[in-house]
Amino acid sequence: MSEQKKRPATKMVPVQTHAIVPDRDADKSPILECHHLGIDFGGLTAVNDFNLMIGRTEIAGLIGPNGAGKTTVFNMLTKVYQPTRGVILIDGHDTSKMSTAQVSRMGIARTFQNIRLFKEMSVADNVLVGLHHEMDYRLPSAILRLPDFWRGERIARERALELLSIFDMQDMADAKAGSLPYGAQRRLEIVRALATNPSLLLLDEPAAGMNPSETSDLMDNIVKIRDLFHIAIMLIEHDMNLVMGICEGICVLNFGEVIAKGSPDEIKQNPVVIEAYLGKKDKKEAQ
Amino acid sequence: MKNLKPHTRRNLITFIGLAVVWIVVTVLRGQGVLGRSASGLLVPICCYVVMALSLNLTVGIMGELSLGHAGFMGIGAFTGIIVSQSLMRAVPSVPLRLIAAMLVGAVFAGIFGFLIGIPVLRLRGDYLAIVTLAFGEIIKELITCLLVGVDEHGLHIIFNYKGLKGVEDLHLSETGQVIIKGAQGATGTQPIATFNAGMILIFLTLFIILNVIYSRTGRAIMAIRDNRIAAESVGIEITRHKMIAFVMSAAMAGAAGALYGLNYSNLVAAKFDFNTSILVLVFVVLGGLGNMRGSIIAAVLLYVLPEALRSMHDYRMLIYAVVLIAVMLATNSPIAQSFFARFRFGRKGGDEE
Numbered sequence A: 001m002s003e004q005k006k007r008p009a010t011k012m013v014p015v016q017t018h019a020i021v022p023d024r025d026a027d028k029s030p031i032l033e034c035h036h037l038g039i040d041f042g043g044l045t046a047v048n049d050f051n052l053m054i055g056r057t058e059i060a061g062l063i064g065p066n067g068a069g070k071t072t073v074f075n076m077l078t079k080v081y082q083p084t085r086g087v088i089l090i091d092g093h094d095t096s097k098m099s100t101a102q103v104s105r106m107g108i109a110r111t112f113q114n115i116r117l118f119k120e121m122s123v124a125d126n127v128l129v130g131l132h133h134e135m136d137y138r139l140p141s142a143i144l145r146l147p148d149f150w151r152g153e154r155i156a157r158e159r160a161l162e163l164l165s166i167f168d169m170q171d172m173a174d175a176k177a178g179s180l181p182y183g184a185q186r187r188l189e190i191v192r193a194l195a196t197n198p199s200l201l202l203l204d205e206p207a208a209g210m211n212p213s214e215t216s217d218l219m220d221n222i223v224k225i226r227d228l229f230h231i232a233i234m235l236i237e238h239d240m241n242l243v244m245g246i247c248e249g250i251c252v253l254n255f256g257e258v259i260a261k262g263s264p265d266e267i268k269q270n271p272v273v274i275e276a277y278l279g280k281k282d283k284k285e286a287q
Numbered sequence B: 001m002k003n004l005k006p007h008t009r010r011n012l013i014t015f016i017g018l019a020v021v022w023i024v025v026t027v028l029r030g031q032g033v034l035g036r037s038a039s040g041l042l043v044p045i046c047c048y049v050v051m052a053l054s055l056n057l058t059v060g061i062m063g064e065l066s067l068g069h070a071g072f073m074g075i076g077a078f079t080g081i082i083v084s085q086s087l088m089r090a091v092p093s094v095p096l097r098l099i100a101a102m103l104v105g106a107v108f109a110g111i112f113g114f115l116i117g118i119p120v121l122r123l124r125g126d127y128l129a130i131v132t133l134a135f136g137e138i139i140k141e142l143i144t145c146l147l148v149g150v151d152e153h154g155l156h157i158i159f160n161y162k163g164l165k166g167v168e169d170l171h172l173s174e175t176g177q178v179i180i181k182g183a184q185g186a187t188g189t190q191p192i193a194t195f196n197a198g199m200i201l202i203f204l205t206l207f208i209i210l211n212v213i214y215s216r217t218g219r220a221i222m223a224i225r226d227n228r229i230a231a232e233s234v235g236i237e238i239t240r241h242k243m244i245a246f247v248m249s250a251a252m253a254g255a256a257g258a259l260y261g262l263n264y265s266n267l268v269a270a271k272f273d274f275n276t277s278i279l280v281l282v283f284v285v286l287g288g289l290g291n292m293r294g295s296i297i298a299a300v301l302l303y304v305l306p307e308a309l310r311s312m313h314d315y316r317m318l319i320y321a322v323v324l325i326a327v328m329l330a331t332n333s334p335i336a337q338s339f340f341a342r343f344r345f346g347r348k349g350g351d352e353e
């Protein structure tokens, strides 16, 4: 682990770029590159020939009908699944030999479609697990309660509360994570992911189960997070208002294949996408 | 006390409670109130409390089943006996020898824990239960094959796996002394374990376990228990953290074993069998997974109970079973829980561990 350079702790200093500049990342190397990525489960090809590049501070969307393979892409990016084919480069580094934990330390953090919190632990402790590598005291210091333990814990706890305050959750710090309402659990997953100091945040259906007002708060917060932390965000979402509202680039999957890529306007007008995805939805809504 | 974090207060109360028990028992013994048989139970009780605490680290905190915890106790017991007996002349001081025995017992048990952990802890699923079960049984048989003696030339060890050799084959000199006689176990051990040593070991074990739990390492271990994939996704190394918990758990059982072994002049390896492992597991489950105070209370009560019921002869196990069921109901039923919650000091309820 130690050969990886320690990234400096992100500072929570707001920057003024609220205006979205699509090519502001153009002159910098992409944070994520996927080349011909694919995975088979037995005989089933779940994802095939998936190519993607994400800019340093881009908000990208990954959409597609149920079972298209979106979550599977996230699972490959985080090495929960080992891709059958293709290359993933994080910040130019090949991840083929890395574990999930190593990929996290390279700067990818994620949330889960089916919430995966540490349910028996407190809200603050969930975030503190995310801050694990930000603390540098060793086990003997913890057992003997040496000064560097107290210092590390104090700084981490302050940081945890600061991160929770993004979603105004600092008052719930001592509640048990499993006892939170659904929407708060989803937000806690985002905070926990942010605690790892990522450069790319993957959100798997962050608005699922949220009501319209929660969703609109979430949209503001996703943009706010990008602006505060200067990170790239890729999200999977079925809520088209959210996707079209905040994503700068969108990638559409259908049956494991990319059928379209482009800006929200391009995607909205793409006949293939309308046919595969939006069309069905419109029909459903019309009924 | 009011402005402490809930868990800090809770742990403080546990330590204070232990200290009070220590003082009360010491006073009672000083006045001769405790009979011989009751006094004889003190050291084993301490050992089983440490066993329960250490197993709770594996089962409650790490969340994996271990069915061979007595095996680590056995390793600690016999290495502890060998250390103490062979240092008899070199280190006349009894406390020092006891410390050395417990340390070496802990190190050896920890090494075995590590060796078991290497292949098993990287697997997903309940393999640890199966492997520790086998380990407990195997270690018992291996100790039964040991012939160990000491003389001025040092330790003589024969691994008598064919069962053909005897004590004479150790070729001890005139002044030599046999420490372990195969199936007869350790004989002629000088019993140097004391209640005070037992209490110190409990304090130390509890102190270490609690300080680990409330640290980044402990949170990582519990995070793996609660959700392995999520823990990995925030950069927690699974195998490493499981190994830390498991080796610590084994080493503490080894220290408890050394103390236990040095409490008796004769000890057979069969003592550390599957039944003992299950007994300790019962303490942990009934005391509450992850609940260290519960483990202590359950270990004391459930160890003393069968001894106290000895006069009831045949009904002993029947009553024991009824008590087990009653405790299980009491710790799991919501009504009983809210009833007991009223007696908890300064706690508003609901913030269960």
Ligand SMILES: Nc1ncnc2c1ncn2[C@@H]1O[C@H](COP(=O)(O)OP(=O)(O)OP(=O)(O)O)[C@@H](O)[C@H]1O
Pocket (backbone or CB within 6 Å): A041, A044, A046, A064, A065, A066, A067, A068, A069, A070, A071, A072, A073, A113
């Ligand atoms: N571990 C697995 N083993 C076998 N098949 C799998 C596995 N994981 C995913 N699949 C299959 O891969 C396909 C894509 O699944 P995935 O979960 O990625 O879809 P999705 O786009 O996230 O859908 P949704 O919108 O419903 O979340 C599905 O057909 C699914 O059954």
Ligand SMILES: [Mg+2]
Pocket (backbone or CB within 6 Å): A070, A071, A072, A113
């Ligand atoms: Mg999905």
